[in-house]
């Protein structure tokens with residue numbers, strides 16, 4: 001009974017996998033694809049946890065996917081800056097924002113790229129009291145930043161929104177863009193490409209490695 005349920009879910013998920021959902025590169029439909037994606041089943045989901053379906057554990061992003069989604073972000077931002085459509089500079093939020101920022105900088109031919117180093121952590125006492133906090137470890141060039149006008153601040157994702165909230169407080173006129181966004185953090189982001197449900201953990205290629213995985217139906 002349980003096995004049947006999982007199989008049905010798996011087939012539905014395969015049909016709705018991001019590759020199938022993603023329209024051709026460069027098409028308007030691709031750029032408007034800011035809808036919640038169903039995570040796909042991959043290697044890291046084989047850990048036994050009977051209380052959850054395999055797809056509930058994570059959304060695994062390949063290098064190819066982050067490259068395509070970051071390019072889509074760049075195209076959406078093209079011509080939207082305050083200086084005749086142009087942007088003054090890009091600021092990547094380290095560390096996760098660095099790869100998308102590099103790709104956007106290349107696509108839009110923006111040569112000035114700086115970083116803001118943010119570390120986030122949980123504070124508070126017991127589990128019920130835990131709060132996400134963020135702290136700036138290194139700021140970008142103050143003269144360049146001003147109040148943020150013309151600056152494109154880029155991160156890989158927004159989750160609780162704490163990281164962007166902190167940076168936005170310092171540069172209120174900057175434009176905040178992420179590749180992925182969870183609902184709680186959406187109010188903090190001006191432009192994003194793909195919405196992901198709040199209970200999904202996004203795994204990035206820089207956090208993963210290829211490894212052997214047992215067949216879905218198990219070994220003989």
Ligand SMILES: O=P(O)(O)OC[C@H]1O[C@H](OP(=O)(O)OP(=O)(O)O)[C@H](O)[C@@H]1O
Pocket residue numbers: 093094095096097118119120132134155156157158159160161162163164185
């Ligand atoms: O919206 P939030 O809840 O603040 O979460 C989003 C932030 O969390 C991750 O960074 P992380 O702090 O893990 O550090 P890293 O980029 O150095 O890996 C991610 O890259 C975002 O910057």
Ligand SMILES: Nc1nc2[nH]cnc2c(=O)[nH]1
Pocket residue numbers: 157159160200201202203204
């Ligand atoms: N890699 C990763 N880092 C995060 N930080 C906050 N949420 C996430 C997430 O879903 N994935």
Ligand SMILES: [Mg+2]
Pocket residue numbers: 093094095096097155
């Ligand atoms: Mg980060």
